[in-house]
Amino acid sequence: MRSSKSELLKVYEALLESYGKQNWWPVDEEYHRKAGSDPREEIVIGAILTQNTSWKNVEKALENLKRENLLSFEGVLKTPLEKLQELVRPSGYYRQKARRLKEVAKALSPIDKVRTIPREELLKVKGIGKETADAVLLYAGNRLFFVIDAYTKRIVSRVWGMEGSYEELRKWFEANLPKDLEVYKEFHALLDEHAKRFCKKTPVCEGCPVRNICIFAQKIKYNYQGI
Numbered sequence: 001m002r003s004s005k006s007e008l009l010k011v012y013e014a015l016l017e018s019y020g021k022q023n024w025w026p027v028d029e030e031y032h033r034k035a036g037s038d039p040r041e042e043i044v045i046g047a048i049l050t051q052n053t054s055w056k057n058v059e060k061a062l063e064n065l066k067r068e069n070l071l072s073f074e075g076v077l078k079t080p081l082e083k084l085q086e087l088v089r090p091s092g093y094y095r096q097k098a099r100r101l102k103e104v105a106k107a108l109s110p111i112d113k114v115r116t117i118p119r120e121e122l123l124k125v126k127g128i129g130k131e132t133a134d135a136v137l138l139y140a141g142n143r144l145f146f147v148i149d150a151y152t153k154r155i156v157s158r159v160w161g162m163e164g165s166y167e168e169l170r171k172w173f174e175a176n177l178p179k180d181l182e183v184y185k186e187f188h189a190l191l192d193e194h195a196k197r198f199c200k201k202t203p204v205c206e207g208c209p210v211r212n213i214c215i216f217a218q219k220i221k222y223n224y225q226g227i
């Protein structure tokens, strides 16, 4: 495996320099100030709604919940299932997601539990897979779990020529990154941004900010300039 701590950080720094801070996870602080709710609950709700859909669709569902003043665990728990399904419909799989929202709101109430709940316990909640669990623990719980998604897998496979299971890749990032919450949060967001801008299904290697580190790019013999 061709990788090292410094190389991983080099990629992080190059992406940060190119795209700037992503400030994930996006939450509507003003809404929560007015409603007296906890923004961490929006992160958890968003993490469920974003399963198998784009963020644009999630935003529509979040707007529906906000309009009804229901963007909180309390709101999710007190809303009849059928109404909740209608409100989250724009995010797709709405029947399943409405049920999952109720499960997770129950499991993580009060929200401070997100700071202490063992990962294994969170994974037992229906509808919470590894990616959702780690997003919740990192962004809502401020805990050092690196989130792996399909974009991350694609980039790791191209840049380092490395394939692995979810757990193998998570542990690899965690072993090679500084124990710094901001780096964890930003890096995951930057990798997603990178997958959308350059490292698409069909990669656009020309102009890519990490092309001189990338094994895939070296294979296709681009003319690089250093980063």
Ligand code: SF4
Pocket: 155, 158, 159, 198, 199, 200, 203, 204, 205, 206, 208, 209, 210, 211, 214, 215, 216, 217
């Ligand atoms: S050089 Fe190409 S394959 Fe490598 S990270 Fe950039 S876009 Fe992806």
